[in-house]
Amino acid sequence: GHEGSDEHHDKEWVSEKVKKSIDRVGADRFVAVCSDNTGNTKAARRLLTNEVDTIQDLQDCCHHIHNTIKNISDLSEFKPMLSMVKAIIKHFSKSTYSTTMLRRERHVGENGEDEPVHALQRIGKTRFSTYWIAAHALDQCLPNIRALTRSNVISFRSKKVQDLFTNRTSTTYQIFELGLIQYIHTVAPFIRSLWVLESSEANASDVYVFWLATGATLTNLFSKPEDVSGIPRRLAENIIEIYNRRFKEFF
Incomplete structure (x- = not known):
């Protein structure tokens, strides 16, 4: 690695450090440089490939998919639903009692055996795939959370969340559940591709x-x-527009 904690990591600094490594090994042994699209790294790639024209300039494919998922998550059709997902997960992440009760509620094997419990997943600030992972995990637990709430075993501080689970026939619950299903189905192909491309064997x-x-x-x-x-x-068209735009940016 390169020590530079007391230096500005601008495009010239990044490009210079990478170029030293390339020169040490030999430019003829490199096909491409790859990084995410932060300002300094993107500009550094361009500087480097302009200097060594046999090396291609490639984006980080996984980072690009994460950003595509972010674009879809920011759609107005999904924002209220994801906000509710965050509130629900936040409650369970801070309440050991509620988490324990949910775990017990999901132990409902037909032969008296415990079924595996799929833990609720926190949403990361920059790992946008966790939005889908969180939504998918919560979807499996909805009937259990609803049962615990209606039987007063657990309660939410947020009135919106509490009301959501105490009245399944409400319009609010129907809209939330539909949004959850729509999100899971539309983002799933990106998630599966991401999991594959994160492999060290992907080319x-x-x-x-x-x-x-x-x-x-x-x-x-x-x-x-x-x-x-x-x-x-309309939702399909918005997602198609995001996909096409991100595809053109990459290829």
Whole structure:
């Protein structure tokens, strides 16, 4: 590594350090440089590839997918639902009692055996895939949380969350559950691609293949009638626009 805690890590600094490593090994042994798209690293890649024209400038494919998931998560159709997901998870992360009761509630094996409990997942600030992981985990626990709330075993400080689980037939609950399902289904192809591309065995061609696979999966999902997919045309068009824009940025 390069020690530079007392220096500004601008594009020139990053490019210079990488160039030293390349020169030490030999430029003929490098095909590309890759990084996320923060200002200094993106500019450093360009400086480096302008200087060594045999090296390609590549973005970090996983970082790009994370940002695509962020764009989808920021859609107005999903923001209220994800805000509620955060509030629910926050309660369980701070209440050992509620977590214990939920764990017991999910021990409902047909033969008296415990079923594996899928723990609720906290949402990270920059790991946008955790939005989907959190939503997916919560979806599996909704009936259990609803049962615990209606039987007064647990209660939420947030009146919005408490009201959500005490009245399943309310419009608020129906909208929340639908939004959760829509989000899980539309983001799932990106998540699966992300998991594969994070592998140390993934190569550059896999990036293109899995972006195409994600697009094909979304096309198949959005081609179904709304009463089957649960996804309205406007939402589908917004997600398609995000996918196309991010695809063009990368390729």
